[in-house]
Amino acid sequence: MPETPRLPRALARWRLALPLGLLALSAASCGGDDAPELGSPPAGDVTITADAATFTPDEVELPSGREVVVVLEIQDGGLAHNIHFPDVSGDPKTRLEKGPRYQTLTVAFDEPGEYRYVCDLHPTMRGVAVAT
Ligand SMILES: [Cu+2]
Incomplete structure (x- = not known):
């Protein structure tokens, strides 16, 4: 039976190809979910860009005394x-997310003054x- 040794080799090839194919498939679907197109920007009072770990x-x-919408x-x-605005009452912040994407955050500065904004993951940001 000269054909017998060939069969395991073909099976081994399939065993290798199948996981690779599944890996490629799951990676593709992950990319689709996690990396949306950066479409048109949402409306807001100000836009702040996060690029190269810098705001x-x-x-x-x-303005103070009313709600404002910050677009990130x-x-x-x-x-x-x-x-994240740690000095603002209610501790307003967005979720940590990878770009490219837009986020919006509604913030109300009760009084005129300076209010820090930070990224919770990067101390340089x-x-x-x-607030006037
Ligand atoms: Cu960051």
């Missing part, structure tokens, strides 16, 4: 960022909102 701008001026444009594809 730009690192100082914004916003996360450009870093491989890094998760959020925006910080800025100041000057």
Whole structure:
């Protein structure tokens, strides 16, 4: 039976190919879920960009005494960022998410003053909102 030794070799090839195929398939579906297109920006009072683990701008001026909408444009594809105002009552923050994507956060500065904004994952990412 000269054909017998060939069969295990073919099976071994299949065993290798199948997991690789499944891996490629799951990686493709993951990419689809986690990396949405950066479409048109949502409406907001100010847009802050998170790119190369830096907030730009690192100082914004916003009115106090009413709700404002802060748009965070996360450009870093491989890094998760959020925006967090630890000095504001209610401790407003977004979820840590990888870009490219937009996030929006509603914040109300009770009184004029300076309010820090940070990314909870990257100590280098910080800025100041000057509420007028
Ligand atoms: Cu970050």
